[in-house]
Amino acid sequence: MTARPANAHQARLLRALRDSGPNSRAQLGDETELSRSKLAVEVDRLLETGLVVADGLAASRGGRRSHNIRLAPGLRFLGVDIGATSVDVAVTNAELEILGHLTHPMDVREGPVAVFEQVLNMVQKLRDSGVADGFDGAGIGVPGPVRFPEGVPVAPPIMPGWDGFPVREALSQELGCPVMVDNDVNLMAMGEQQAGVARSVRDFFCVKIGTGIGCGVVVGGVVHRGMTGSAGDIGHIQVDPEGRQCACGNRGCLEAHFSGAALARDAEAAAREDRSVELAGRLEAAGRLSAADVAAAAAAGDGVALDLIQEGGARTGQVIAGLVSFFNPGLVVIGGGVTGLGHHLLASIRTQVYRRSLPLATGNLPIVPAELGPAAGVTGAVRLISDHLFSPA
């Protein structure tokens, strides 16, 4: 895809076609609030670029029947979501429908060279499966702060070896298409906004509880990245001045008290100290415990596992309550690997937020689980690059 929209009208038309699918000219005019004549001009220009094509006859609205318009069916976007412990790669069409999706376990600490090799292998597999020849654009998320304009990770605490690595440049060269890079949590928020639980919500935040804890903030429908791209870095907000020592050097950070990593550590301690037969058995069988083991133990009725989840939810809820008071969102989304902990975690978070934030802010505030699971990140990634490509050049 070499063509880009020439003006804001064309950009609006492309995004409307992306989000609502094939459409008649009349409906497109309604959606984009363009006059009939303006619409005709801009659609004709887009048809010339090949970005959109005519596609079947539209339903009649009384006059002569016209052709539906749709985005070129051959356009392909690539979404890559590098997590702390796994890599997701997906191919979509220009309407951001997933045509192929692969997941692979991978430790991000292996560094950019190894991870990139893995990503390119997965891309090749998807190509071989026939869903794409080449790509018109790609979005990629990494589990740490990103200098957004340059697409470069900055001092990422859980990503040794990635500091300053030119992710955007490197991937763009490999794929031969434009690439945008963002934080994995921002992409999760964009994914849930594009196709998940936050559809049509303009002010919300999305808390991702995985190995660490982060938050994607959306204001007026747009991801708020902040002055230096670090907005949403809530893992080191203090929950207890007398709390646990954190790896960052401070005391009482949320992540030191609750995250996938903290939970596994606490569960192993409980198992070793024989406080939970259930967890001890699982530790003996597997040699280590994960958040999933805690979830399974809780589901089996283990009291210690339940306590760990509830206490973690309360700590998280305490932080979210403060953010709700500050930001007064229309929705809070809870996602990430730890959401396998399910109902108990959500209940515990909700209790804290509804108790601690002002009634005016929580009166109509849904706190809901993310909907897309591992597809959220890759969906956010293709949304990111398509937002870029569907902007005036």
Add this chain to the structure above:
Amino acid sequence: MTARPANAHQARLLRALRDSGPNSRAQLGDETELSRSKLAVEVDRLLETGLVVADGLAASRGGRRSHNIRLAPGLRFLGVDIGATSVDVAVTNAELEILGHLTHPMDVREGPVAVFEQVLNMVQKLRDSGVADGFDGAGIGVPGPVRFPEGVPVAPPIMPGWDGFPVREALSQELGCPVMVDNDVNLMAMGEQQAGVARSVRDFFCVKIGTGIGCGVVVGGVVHRGMTGSAGDIGHIQVDPEGRQCACGNRGCLEAHFSGAALARDAEAAAREDRSVELAGRLEAAGRLSAADVAAAAAAGDGVALDLIQEGGARTGQVIAGLVSFFNPGLVVIGGGVTGLGHHLLASIRTQVYRRSLPLATGNLPIVPAELGPAAGVTGAVRLISDHLFSPA
């Protein structure tokens, strides 16, 4: 002022004239990025409405010298800032320059009828002084949450009797002009953005520490009010799970530990328990203590007063650190009555934020005192109503 701009171009021209003062057509064209012909048409239309007038010859840019354009000099806006313990009323021209400003001590708990009488008295005094006959618009701030579209206070904790009072309607009827109502803290942020320390900053927040504590949040140059208008209500964020009982029913709220009210209470306790000779002397002399007494005692070298300020600053800094991690602003402004505490308070806040927030977020983050003092609220109020009136009708 019955005329309103007919379109977005005119609105941009009016705002440019408000913010930069009288200007040549050529400069206006540069600032608003309008083409020469478009500009000529829209300026002529604005001249017809009487909203702008020709004013002296502009400096030559080579061609024929043209007249400067300015906002009609007779336009008058009224700004009202109702605080917990005082009322400010000011009259400005359309460039938001203050032509007259009165302050009066007043307890907001006396209720809307008494407060409105006071406000109208002050307005009459300003009229009598000759700075205004009537008003083209008025903005008013109240110290509590506001349902913004309707201009009505909602369950304001420190404003008994004001819940649901139709502030906008009532003032509009008295003054015979359009009125907008907002939270006093939002207006303070807008004031500092219009004419104070936050000029040209697009993402910042402004913490007002007065009788209580609140925060005005600006995203992309626009006040972020949140889903129900309660964004920035940070006074009840928890700073210590085992902390003090708060009037709201929860434990460890920021306001329970630090605010003008909490500080006066702590100082009186210290005086009664003979922990501070300085404070005890002031209590005996005045019968009660205020934040200003603590400031004076600290300036006189009193250790207890200094400790109270530093501890309060640390609590506030702890909350701000969390918000900086979440929001990653370009500037944090500290204002309100308690800023009389001066350097010690700021230093203590800064220490906490720089220690607790991520380096990426604080690397270039100025934390600065507000600049406009009591003029911030009224300036924000006239900015609010002028933004409304200088929008397409």
